Amino acid sequence: MAALLEGEASGYDLAKGFDASVANFWTATPQQLYRELERMESEGLIAARVVEQERRPNKRLFTLTDAGLKAVRAYTAELPGKPTAIRDELMVKVQCVDAGDIEAVRAGIAERMEWATAKLASYERLRGRLLDGRTEDEYFATAERIGPYLTLIRGVAFERDNLEWGRLALMRLEQRASGANGRA
Known part of the structure; x- marks a missing residue:
């Protein structure tokens, strides 16, 4: 339901946009997402309408219902x-x-750091879209919803911490491997 606070969206749009909205703190496969949409629709929390398309299959667009908004308020x-x-x-x-x-572990840490670097780049692109030329202070004073930016900040901090830890861990493993701690 959190993703639908942005407005009407298809299941495909929600799955595609998941990385740009809530994936920094919640993971779900597209299959899980579609099952959850079906469940929420059957419970009256969201409503769907069918949009006919000429050259593609029809798509369903979902919106939060009043009951869905009430559920979000109750949840928060x-x-x-x-x-x-x-x-x-x-x-x-x-x-x-x-x-x-040790070499396999070092490779795993390096891979994690590559992942964190890519996520940070994605988050910085999202930050640019959210700020849209505003400073953070201007954003917080004028944005209709600030929750997405607050969770983005947490995701950025998490990935920066992953990078910092990775640098430290690789340095210490290198010292260990080279015998810098008095061991061969």
């Missing part, structure tokens, strides 16, 4: 649960690096 009024626990296979491999393949 609830206290959040415990923070999500990190489940990261790379961290398990880093934990085992002393008994494992």
